[in-house]
Amino acid sequence: MRKTLAAVAAAVIAGFSSLALAGTPLSVAATPVPHADILKLIEPDLKAAGYDLKVVEFSDYVSPNLALDAGEVDANYYQHLPFLNASVAARKLKVVPVKPIHILPMAAYSKKVKNVAKLRKGATVTIPNDPSNGGRALLLLEDAGLIKLRPNIGVKATVLDIVSNPRKLRIREVEAAQVPRTLDDVDLAVVNSNYAIGVGLNPVKDSIYLESKTSPYAVVVATLKGHEADAKVQALVKALTSAKVRKFMIEQYKGSVVPVF
CATH class of the missing domain: 3.40.190.10 (Periplasmic binding protein-like II)
Incomplete structure (x- = not known):
C-alpha cells in the first residue's frame, strides 16, 4: 500500500x-x-x-x-x-x-548576359505575379533603365502601367516561388531574395542588377x-x-x- x-x-x-x-x-x-x-x-x-x-x-x-x-x-x-x-x-x-x-533586396539574375544593357530586343523577363512584388520588380526594371512606368504609380505598378518598353521586353508574371526556376528558360528573372537564397543565389554576388538600398x-x-x-x-x-x-x-x-x- x-x-x-x-x-x-x-x-x-x-x-x-x-x-x-x-x-x-x-x-x-x-x-x-x-x-x-x-x-x-x-x-x-x-x-x-x-x-x-x-x-x-x-x-x-x-x-x-x-x-x-x-x-x-x-x-x-x-x-x-x-x-x-x-x-x-x-x-x-x-x-x-x-x-x-x-x-x-530584390535582384535581377541572368544566365544569358552579364549586364542589363546587353539584353536583346524581345528578351523574356519573369517577375512575381502578386501585386506588391510585381510592382516592386517593375520599379527595379525601371531603375535599371529597361522600361518606363506611368509617373507616380509607385509600388502599385502593373504591366499595364508600362508607358515605354524600347527593347520590347516580354514580361511574364509567375508565382514568386517559381521565378528562380525560370532562369534556364528566360533572359532575365527578377527574384525575391528569400527565394534566391533557397536556390543558392546571393543577390550581391550573383545578380546583374540589385535593388536600391533605399528600399521601403x-x-x-x-x-x-x-x-x-x-x-x-x-x-x-x-x-x-x-x-x-x-x-x-x-x-x-x-x-x-x-x-x-
Whole structure:
C-alpha cells in the first residue's frame, strides 16, 4: 500500500514538474528561408523567456496571412509591409504589422548576359505575379533603365502601367516561388531574395542588377489586430531584434538579408 501511495505521489510530482517546465505556446507562420531558419535560431532564447516556439512553415505568400487571420497562429514573419497592406485590403484581413526586422533586396539574375544593357530586343523577363512584388520588380526594371512606368504609380505598378518598353521586353508574371526556376528558360528573372537564397543565389554576388538600398520593403512581424502588445508577441520581437540575430543575418547571408534594427 505504501509503495502504491509513493508511486502515485511520485507521478503527481512528476506531472506538476512537467507542467512547471512547459512554456507558453507561441506559434509563428513563416516561409522557409531565411525566416524559418532565423526563428529556429531564437528558439532557445524564447524557451529561456518562458515560450515554446512552434514554427509553421508555408511555401507560398498567401497561406501565412490566412492562418494568422483564422487564429491558427499567433504571428507571422515572412512579408514586407507593402505586401501586407495589399493583402489586408484585398482580403479584408485583421492582420497588422508590429515591427520591421530586415530587408531582402530584390535582384535581377541572368544566365544569358552579364549586364542589363546587353539584353536583346524581345528578351523574356519573369517577375512575381502578386501585386506588391510585381510592382516592386517593375520599379527595379525601371531603375535599371529597361522600361518606363506611368509617373507616380509607385509600388502599385502593373504591366499595364508600362508607358515605354524600347527593347520590347516580354514580361511574364509567375508565382514568386517559381521565378528562380525560370532562369534556364528566360533572359532575365527578377527574384525575391528569400527565394534566391533557397536556390543558392546571393543577390550581391550573383545578380546583374540589385535593388536600391533605399528600399521601403522591410519584412515585418505581424499579428492579429488588438494583439500587438501581447506578451508573447513582444517576446518574439525582442528575440528577433537581438544582437545575436543581427550578427547571424550579416554573417550567414552576406548581404542577402539586411537587418533594419
